Amino acid sequence: MPVFFQSRAGRQCVSIVGFGVTLWLLGTLLQLDDSLVAFMTGFGEYGADKLVLALGIAGAMSFIYSVLRIADLRKEMELRAAAQAKADWTATHDHLTKLPNRYAFERKILSRPIKDDEAEIEEWDRNVTIFSVDLDGFKKVNDLVGHKGGDVLLIEVARRICALGNADCVYRFGGDEFIIVAFALTAQREERFAKLLIQAVTRPIHIDGFAVEVGASVGYDRWVEGAEPLEDAAHRADLAMYEAKSRGPNHYFVFEASMQDKVTERAALETRLRAAISNKAIKPFYQPLIDLKTGQLCGFEALARWIGDDGVNIPPPVFIDIAEETGMITALFENLLTQACSDALTWPEHVMLSFNVSPVQMEDRLLTSRILKVLSASRLPPQRLEVEITENALIQDPTIAALILDELHAAGIQIALDDFGTGYSSLAQLARYRFDKIKIDKSFIATYRDDERQEKIVRAMLGLGRSLNIKTTAEGIEEHGQLAFLLQLGCDIGQGYLFGKAMPAAEAGIFISDRNASLASTA
Numbered sequence: 001m002p003v004f005f006q007s008r009a010g011r012q013c014v015s016i017v018g019f020g021v022t023l024w025l026l027g028t029l030l031q032l033d034d035s036l037v038a039f040m041t042g043f044g045e046y047g048a049d050k051l052v053l054a055l056g057i058a059g060a061m062s063f064i065y066s067v068l069r070i071a072d073l074r075k076e077m078e079l080r081a082a083a084q085a086k087a088d089w090t091a092t093h094d095h096l097t098k099l100p101n102r103y104a105f106e107r108k109i110l111s112r113p114i115k116d117d118e119a120e121i122e123e124w125d126r127n128v129t130i131f132s133v134d135l136d137g138f139k140k141v142n143d144l145v146g147h148k149g150g151d152v153l154l155i156e157v158a159r160r161i162c163a164l165g166n167a168d169c170v171y172r173f174g175g176d177e178f179i180i181v182a183f184a185l186t187a188q189r190e191e192r193f194a195k196l197l198i199q200a201v202t203r204p205i206h207i208d209g210f211a212v213e214v215g216a217s218v219g220y221d222r223w224v225e226g227a228e229p230l231e232d233a234a235h236r237a238d239l240a241m242y243e244a245k246s247r248g249p250n251h252y253f254v255f256e257a258s259m260q261d262k263v264t265e266r267a268a269l270e271t272r273l274r275a276a277i278s279n280k281a282i283k284p285f286y287q288p289l290i291d292l293k294t295g296q297l298c299g300f301e302a303l304a305r306w307i308g309d310d311g312v313n314i315p316p317p318v319f320i321d322i323a324e325e326t327g328m329i330t331a332l333f334e335n336l337l338t339q340a341c342s343d344a345l346t347w348p349e350h351v352m353l354s355f356n357v358s359p360v361q362m363e364d365r366l367l368t369s370r371i372l373k374v375l376s377a378s379r380l381p382p383q384r385l386e387v388e389i390t391e392n393a394l395i396q397d398p399t400i401a402a403l404i405l406d407e408l409h410a411a412g413i414q415i416a417l418d419d420f421g422t423g424y425s426s427l428a429q430l431a432r433y434r435f436d437k438i439k440i441d442k443s444f445i446a447t448y449r450d451d452e453r454q455e456k457i458v459r460a461m462l463g464l465g466r467s468l469n470i471k472t473t474a475e476g477i478e479e480h481g482q483l484a485f486l487l488q489l490g491c492d493i494g495q496g497y498l499f500g501k502a503m504p505a506a507e508a509g510i511f512i513s514d515r516n517a518s519l520a521s522t523a
Contacts, residue, residue, distance in 0.1 A: 097158035098158075105171045105179060106231075128181060129181075130180070130182075130220060130222075130230070130236075131179070131197065132219045133197055133216055133218050134216070135177075135214045135215070137249065140395075141212045143398075144212060149210075152207050153205055153214065157201055160203075161200060164197065169182065180197070197252075198216045198250050198252060216250060217245035217249070217251055218241060219237050219240025219252070219254075220237050220240060240259060241253070270322055273306075274328060276319075282319070283304075283504065283505075284302040284304060285304075285502035286343070286504075287300060287303060287495060288495070288515075290495070291493060292483070292493060298350065298351065301354040301495065302354065303316065304319075304336055324358055329358055334370060341374055344384060349384070351512070352384055352386050352414070353380070355387055356387075356418065359393035359396055362400070363397050365404075387415050388418040389418060390417075402433065405433050405434065414436040415433075415434070415435050417429060417430070417437070417439065420461065421440065422443065436470065438461070438464075438465055438473070439475055439495075440461050440473065442476020442496070444461070445477060449481070471493060472492050474493070477494045477499070482496075483498060
């Protein structure tokens with residue numbers, strides 16, 4: 001009933017009833033009932049009494065109808081209010097974990113409406129700490145137990161987090177990210193709470209007979225009550241979480257001012273990178289690939305190099321990582337491949353162009369068509385291109401990866417498995433996919449002489465290549481002793497500073513001439 005009286009119809013009903021009662025009171029005070037009786041007696045022969053009776057019956061019927069209508073309206077208003085409440089709950093809660101979502105956080109927390117509960121006001125006034133939690137390795141769980149299994153994991157993680165505190169203050173921001181609002185924690189208790197969050201999340205979860213685990217990265221910061229919007233503290237907690245994530249799984253960090261500086265620097269670098277890609281300021285440099293049996297140059301690996309306007313060299317891992325995260329990697333890839341194919345046309349026909357593909361690109365179903373489009377425009381034969389793919393790139397989406405590799409092979413493009421031995425299940429990749437070459441990571445070449453186990457691993461890798469009839473390339477050759485060791489074991493191709501560093505296109509042309517002249521003089 002209270003819902004009905006809050007509506008327009010309810011207010012009108014109250015007004016009409018009030019007006020009727022007022023008229024009745026006035027009639028009673030002015031003795032209008034006696035006047036009405038006298039009127040009916042005086043005009044009884046004209047049917048005045050019947051008219052008044054009819055009006056009374058009509059009034060009674062109208063009253064009954066009004067009561068029924070009011071009941072219907074009340075029910076309708078209650079249903080509408082329930083539907084509105086349900087819609088509001090749906091809009092402000094995650095349908096899977098039933099936790100409040102990002103919208104609820106923004107509406108109920110960031111806006112901080114005036115509370116009727118004085119105890120809650122006091123709780124907010126003490127202090128508030130925002131914790132940002134992001135799961136590590138969640139995609140691998142999805143790959144192992146499927147999306148339904150992943151949903152089960154998220155529900156269990158949400159339950160464990162809520163068990164540590166008030167569930168009303170735990171929010172799921174989408175995907176595998178959670179926000180927790182905690183009250184009245186000292187610095188020591190904040191750190192302890194962060195550890196508890198990691199411990200709770202990382203305990204094994206049994207799903208469909210599998211014991212699966214995920215890691216957790218936690219960042220947190222305290223809200224300065226009255227001095228800033230709570231949103232600022234939430235943002236700082238996110239920055240601290242990303243810093244923790246960069247250190248590996250199961251780390252936690254409290255916000256530090258230097259983290260904001262990193263974000264500012266990264267934003268500036270992102271702007272510069274966008275301009276550099278647009279202006280084609282990032283160039284391919286070329287590192288020689290040498291046939292160890294003949295000493296001849298058999299190819300160049302194209303490596304991205306960006307020298308800023310200030311003359312400072314920006315490391316490739318830095319700008320490539322930004323390009324991947326911001327979606328600029330495709331434009332950067334096409335620019336570099338176009339330039340590299342154009343340069344490769346000036347080399348002898350037997351010299352291959354080796355080009356790297358990032359893990360993000362292996363999720364692009366149009367990757368093969370993009371590569372073939374560049375080859376067609378530059379008129380470089382597909383047989384002269386070798387695509388290098390890291391092991392980790394193959395596990396992002398194995399189905400799409402298999403399709404892309406099949407398409408590349410069908411087009412005549414060769415495929416090399418890069419950084420062999422450092423990624424995810426190397427032997428499994430060799431068994432599942434077809435490769436023309438494996439590249440032994442430079443970390444093995446650098447340490448084999450000081451570590452007997454490393455030496456045995458290098459021997460095993462080279463033996464595996466021979467057994468599978470796959471050519472092997474050793475990266476990071478810097479000394480003649482390393483070269484002699486690899487020659488003895490039958491390694492096919494060498495790459496490293498011993499033969500030459502990555503060089504611009506003009507120097508690559510000179511290198512080809514000098515290499516040919518050197519081989520001719522020793523023939």
